[in-house]
Amino acid sequence: MKRQLAYQIGYVIAAVAFGAPASAAGIATVTDVVNDGYRTPPGHEEQTAKRADELVQNEALRTDDESSIQVTFVDGSELRVEAESEMVLSDYVFDGAASKGLINLNDGLFHFTSNGKPDQGVKLKTPVATIGVRGTEFLVHVDGNDVTIIDIMSGAVEAKPNGTGQPITCVGGQSILIAGPNEDAMCGDLGSFSAAAGSPGRDRNKPEPGHGGQNDRPERPEPPKPDPERIRIKGRAAAARPCCSPTRSRSKSADRIEAMGGGDLRPSHFSLWCVWHHCTADAAVSRTKS
Known part of the structure; x- marks a missing residue:
């Protein structure tokens, strides 16, 4: 009995002296929080996320509206x-030469940027697909267990359905x-799936238009003409549509969603979707005409 107690005391002393297990080592840091963001370390209650917080393996993150x-x-x-x-940082390791890890994106909108790092070993997993990263920047729209849409800004992305679908x-x-x-996973032009496929953020209790047959589908309104005002996005000038102001106002975004063909998008996600999909598309059209 005394020997067993001595072993237990020795284990506690070793744990204090040498620190927490490797699984509790920091794998990421919170560098910015807007409004209400939350983190749940493994084995702890949910708490408010703050700048400079160190995140560990299996820590969950969650954001509220406009956050x-x-x-x-x-x-x-x-x-x-x-x-x-909502997401979970399942694992992330960097050995000085390359990274590997698994990040579970459960629901919502996510913006990943590799910043030129060798990250071929990093996987982002949604309920329907696993995403392989290849030195890139992209958006991931996760509609719970239903649909995943990936908008690739640079680099390359491999998407593999989690079932029998082809990658x-x-x-x-x-x-x-x-x-x-x-x-089967499908490729298309940037932004071509976000409104057509039932985008993340739709009200799952509200029936989508067009399911009763061709005659039930409302005509899509003509999009507004590009505004001559120029704005700069990620270092590139683009001809801005009226919705592409940098505002994150719910009311202004909501008023423009239907007109732009993005009626299923969450208003809080819409301004980002609009800037990336429509403003960059306008710039491409402008370059083609010139």
């Missing part, structure tokens, strides 16, 4: 958790649609 959390990983790559989103690799300027774990 976001910016996370920087040990290799310098970044992930922004946009409004009304696909697409590059910057394209979007990927995974309509279910047993559906």
